[in-house]
Amino acid sequence: MNDQPQDNRPDAATVAVHADSGYGDELGVAPAIDMSVTFTRSSQALFHELAGTPRPVKFYGRYGNPTVDRVAKLVSGLAGSEATLLTSSGMAAIFTTIFALTSAGDHLVVGTECYGETLELLSELERFGIEVTYLDKMSPSAVDEAITARTKLVYVETPSNPLMTVTDLAGVAQVCRHRGIVSVADNTVASCVNSRPISAGIDLVVESGTKFMGGHSDVIAGAVSGRLELLERVWWPQVLVGCVLGPLDAWILQRGIRTIALRVRQQNATALALAERLAAHPRVERVFYPGLATHPGHEVAARQMSGYGGLLSFEAKGGFAEAAAFVSRLKLCTYAASLGDVHTLVMHPAAGWRGREYVPREASFVPENLLRVSVGIEDANDVIQDVLQALN
Ligand SMILES: Cc1ncc(COP(=O)(O)O)c(C=O)c1O
Structure with a gap:
């Protein structure tokens, strides 16, 4: 077993406690909960400058929130990613990612044995002209063969729920990179403690925060982690759909993540x-x-x-x-x-x-x-x- 960290980052136990240290000007050891949905500015010019900045955390709650942003930083630490978007559920993370990166006429390659409701969601997408190829065995060579000129995204879940099928993340990531296609991995079953798909070269990681992250069955949440440039493409559809995590839920999530x-x-x-x-x-x-x-x-x-x-x-x-x-x-x-x-x-x-x-x-x-x-x-x-x- 690979018990060495996959890169030179500190151990997950330390990251889960410290990755959000020194956030903003907050001095609290535990984060404050900022419940405000909307934020004012002293002049019209300042207000409009703020509204035009990407991912503002103090403009309007569907665009961002300081508490949610702090917890996103914590999740990025665990995922080993540049940035993270927190969503209202794991399914919201999956939906927003696919919705943001595909259009009618595009093609997706997916493992057959994914989480049941992910499969249901994918079959809904077929109504919008998105074609899906399901692979029984999601090896890098099978993925390479399934990719067509219309493929936009390869979606992996490893281990899969509930049959625990394992996919070679580095192998799939390499194929995707070579073919210029975005790779997405659902890391929910492994959890960010046991697996870091980003370190294996995967572009975006989705994870249900409801599961191991929250850990206490008291919050529904989700996360998408990856490079900022890709997450910016996911952020705007998230604002439009409105599937954001609320500040109270984000706070409960961070409480779970610490342990x-x-x-x-x-x-x-x-x-x-x-x-x-x-x-x-x-x-x-x-x-x-x-x-x-x-x-x-x-x-x-x-x-x-x-x-x-x-x-x-x-x-x-x-x-x-x-x-x-x-x-x-x-x-x-x-x-x-x-x-x-x-x-x-x-x-x-x-x-x-x-x-x-x-x-x-x-x-x-x-x-x-x-x-x-x-x-x-x-x-x-x-x-x-x-x-x-x-x-x-
Ligand atoms: C592998 C996997 N991905 C995604 C989800 C969806 O997560 P949520 O219930 O937070 O929407 C689940 C839920 O069981 C899951 O098992």
Whole structure:
């Protein structure tokens, strides 16, 4: 595993505490919350000069806000990026990025096994004349082959949710750079502690702040990080759509971020220990976790991640019925959507679509007996014992 920092930056634990130090003229150790939506100036000339500057933080709340800007600086530190835009959710980060960088007639290359609602969003975009090629195996050579003269963007999610498919970020970034195409990576499952796609050469990183960043299931947020020149193209569509993060939510997000390295490193260790126990369990068919040497993406993950993450999934023997029975037998783990929380959260994705009229795209590749576990920060043995008792 790559436990050396991917560049010469300080460790994520330090960055999460200090990357916003000395912001503006604030002296508070904890950031102030600036709730003002609008800001005045002493003259018309000054006011209009401000309104015309790019990304003003003291003009009108949809354009920017000092508290949100300070937290964006913190996220840039973790992402290792020049700049960050904070958004009202992870989906808002994904939507605004794609909306900003593509037009009717353009083509996108995407991994088939992305987060279910990302796939739903992409199929909505087809209504606007944006064509999408889905790759079952998102290797650099497959991406290279799929690129056409109309391709504007390559979109990767690694590891993917919930099947934990791993994509070679440096390889894909190199192909994109060579072909002059923008690369975007969803880093939500890995988290900015375990993976820095920017260091691998990816142009823009999207991450749901709702997950490991916030870490406590008390804020919905998202982030897009990358070079300023690209983010300026995303900023104006964000202003027009209005999917900005509010100052209170930004403050809650920074509160979560301060402890992200401590949480994620414990979650990495617990998830690996749980994956190993599940892999040896007679009532488990398959385990999906890149930390296992048997995982097809293990070698790539070992190269590009500093920890394998807090999310894993597995197939229970006995099909849908047994997976459904498993969740009802849990005593400590919480049966709930989402991931990256301090609580261990368990999901049975197929329960969400079985028997329903609308079957989402992810039903075509997520097995009905798949259970997803996002380990929390409880004692590792307590989590493992609960999962094992629910299986037995
Ligand atoms: C990989 C991934 N990307 C994006 C999102 C969307 O994040 P949000 O719920 O903050 O919009 C999720 C949500 O589960 C996710 O798992």
